[in-house]
Amino acid sequence: MPDARVQSAVEHWAPRFIQAGVDYNDFVRTTARIERWEDWLDAWCETGDVHADLAESAETAGRSRTAGEAWLRAAVCFHFAKFVWVLDAERARAAADRAVAALLAAHRLLDPTAERIEAPLGVVANLRRPAGADRPPLALLIPGLDSTKEEFFRLENLFLERGMATLSMDGPGQGECGYALPLRHDYEVGVTAILDAVAARDDIDAERVGALGVSLGGYFAPRAAAFEPRIRAVAGISGPFCFGELWDSLPELTRETFVHKAGDGRSRALELDLSGVLEGLDAPALFVTGKLDRLIPWESTRRQAEAAPHGEFVLFEDGNHVCANIPYKARPLVADWLAEKLA
Secondary structure (H helix, E strand, O other): OOOHHHHHHHHHHHHHHHHHOOOHHHHHHHHHOOOOHHHHHHHHHHHHHHHHHHHHHHHHOOOHHHHHHHHHHHHHHHHHHOOOOOOOHHHHHHHHHHHHHHHHHHHHHHOOOOEEEEOHHHOEEEEEOOOOOOOOOEEEEEOOOOOOHHHOHHHHHHHHOOOOEEEEEEOOOOHHHHHOOOOOOOOHHHHHHHHHHHOOOOOOOOOOEEEEEEOOHHHHHHHHHHHOOOEEEEEEEOOOOEHHHHHHHOOHHHHHHHHHHHOOOHHHHOOOEOOOOHHHOOOOEEEEEEOOOOOOOHHHHHHHHHHOOOEEEEEEOOOOHHHOOOHHHHHHHHHHHHHHHHO
16 A cells, blocks of 8 residues: 555545646556555656657657647656655756756647746746737736645646636746745735736737736736736635635644644745735735635635725535646636636
């Protein structure tokens, strides 16, 4: 039998892996051969290598579409190899670097207009634009505790198909930015830095910016919108009202990851509190979650909607954390809502 941490990862995050682009068969085969949490990273990197090899072979044969799709699969495998794996920082960094490189290769083949944006504080983002649009509105996509921009290609496509550009970022404590900057409660500093970096562009409409945050990003996004007036509409999926209040009920892997990224546990988690913040959020705000969420209780997300002056709340009875098990319900809802608010 796999150890408790392996079982926890499988039980809590299986739908998320599939939603992000991990092949279901890969998920079953890879997790079936992992008995110890210590072996998680290597097993997923081996699966990533399978797709990287397929990508290189396809590209050599001139099959760019096939190669790009294989690079996407490799990227998410390398990403999930290290997503809550904090046993060896050097090995985790190597896997993360491979995820970044694989996604850049996928962009080169599937969306060659995609750009890497670097901003002060070490904030990094991927900018993609919809075809045929001169100055589209911008959807800023904000990860959570253990997600990064490398997880968002499929999510970006929903916004691109609705005529919006996407800017998927790694902010404080996340992905590439997290190597130099720890996770912090005032995430708006990262948002301001990345919006400043694209403010002068003439191929997006910087006057029409919306933000979406997922999981802990569902705390970061509305907080940022309360302090950053350029965000005209904000949505969060399964975000906590006060992360510290949930500390004792969080999975062990989540607590370990937070300590690794923030430098401390409960005391730092208590700083991630929207009390007295959401009351100043002037923008329309949509808060979505699932009643079956075992990480962030749905009542915590409802508190966000109740505190925001223009808050709306949607609860899916059959949804789990970030509604990853029903992406066809939650994600189009949020994409449509932001498109309408930014029209």
